[in-house]
Amino acid sequence: MTDVDLDLAHVRAFVLAAQELHFGRAAESLSISQQGLSKRIARLESQLGTDLFLRSGQGVQLTEAGRRFLGPARQTLAVADQALAAVRGEHRPLRVDVWGHLYAPMRALAQVAARTGELPLELGHGRDLPSVAAALLHGDIDAGFGRVHPPLPPGLTHRLVRLEPVDVILPETHPLASEPALRPEQLRDSVLWTPGSLDRLDFLHRFAEQFAIRHHAEAPNLGLDHFLTGLTADAHRFSLIPSDVPLPQAPGVRSVPLVDPTPLYAWSLLWRTNNGHPLLRELLSTFTTQAGRNRWLEYDPAQDWLPEL
Template sequence: MVTAVDLDLAQVRAFVRTAEELHFGHAAAELSISQQALSKRIARLESTLGSRLLDRGGQGVRLTEAGRRFLEPARQTLAAADLAVAAVLDTRRPLRIDVWGHLYAPMRTLAQVATGEPRLELGHGRDLPSAITALLHGDIDAAFGRVHAPLPAGLTHRLVRLEPVDAVLNADHPLADAPAIRPAQLRDGVLWTPGPLHRLDFLHRFALAFGIHQHAEGTNLGLDHLPADLAADPRRFTLLPADLPLPPHPAIRSVPLIDPTPLYAWSLLRRDNGGHPLLDTLTSAFAAEAERRRWLEHDPARDWLPEHPGTDNG
């Protein structure tokens, strides 16, 4: 029989932040307390549990084996506590949702299901890891973008849209006037990416799948700057959603991709133990819109996905 232990949530929060930062100074600053107060909270927690959770030495801060076992349940405990408080105090606050995947314009999809809802507070996560961190910390209620990695315990996602993408090419590219392009025909081109290719999972997997070995990295300054980025080399191309309105410019062409058609998977990411009252409403709206617009149609013989978009990783 396990003896019941009443945990002090301030102590648990101190441990979790320190375990994530692996730095007492940074964790203390995050919690707006002194390092001395942080150390005392963690020491009291370790005393309560009868186990050392963190090693503090010349090599920095490291989790002990007990600390590693305790970390994920501790995160879930804090998330549950935050939800309990929100159920009483935050019923009228906006639903906080971050989006990422800016080159692929996530707001285009979100806006189609959230129009007219005044209680959404939108932010912009840099990428999936930052959205995961914000969710685990309780800084946001949900996130929307492409999920492409195993998720930590306590988080789940729902696939809501598979969006075809086109090739967008320099007007002088040999394939710029083609009515359609097979991805394999692009292997001699130069894939332009809005950042390091290894950090852009969809484009990275596309390049590997279709033998595209040359790429040029740039900065994502928005679609208005894309023509200049592609014009720098007649072999350049990139990928964008098929129905995304491009700025009119004589230097670029948008051409459909076929045999197969690449699909970009959009998911709604959330904690799996409930949440803000509007979250179920938003999830239902996504499901209804997906059915109405046939967003989830997928033919493996015709379409290409980097991996099968299941319910636990997309």
């Protein structure tokens, strides 16, 4: 097998078919016929000496060999695209997706981008960590910015760039709303209000487990204004938000610092390990400088609570 020279057109056909699990849609993406795509994949399978897909009347599925081949195949295409860009002297913008929108990730990213001067960024929005991770592995974006938690798919790496204190937000009618500060344990009998399913919100889920929050209620994530309106609908609800997030002029909502311990929300930059975009190194360097200047990574385990990353 060491003398096999893979045709990148065949590899690209396989990757698209594996993503779609539909030869017709994959062929359309490549602007070729479905028969042409099938031939490319058949030639690739012949070269590799194994089937990559199981074909049936219900569609196609990856074989075990196909699942093993998919990750390296994506990386091969990404490296080939980078080599082509280097030869052409292209300097396309760095594509960065953010997630965790209720916690306003653009605030920190904007501060860093301002320090880079003319660093060209294309900013987008991912639904959550899994969707951003998938976009990175597919080569659709260069980096992600948000809260990272294990497990990460193979081929991705991240760097912690900011730890942000978290406040509790309460309706003004909440029994604890008049307190100047609160300990997390004081919220045990309150209702954690979440923007979506709690089991998909790692930080809030871990907070609830750590501090024995027994009750929660949820609503779709339709933005901060909608979220705060739902918060005030029940005097026993509360939620958590980074202390730096500017709250809109929402009547009936109070923000109170959390102490003993203070929860910290961790922001990370996430990227594919073999991404050689030169602007990625510049963005990482600027984050490091900004974190040192603003003491973004200060952490005292005697006073702060930080979930495992």
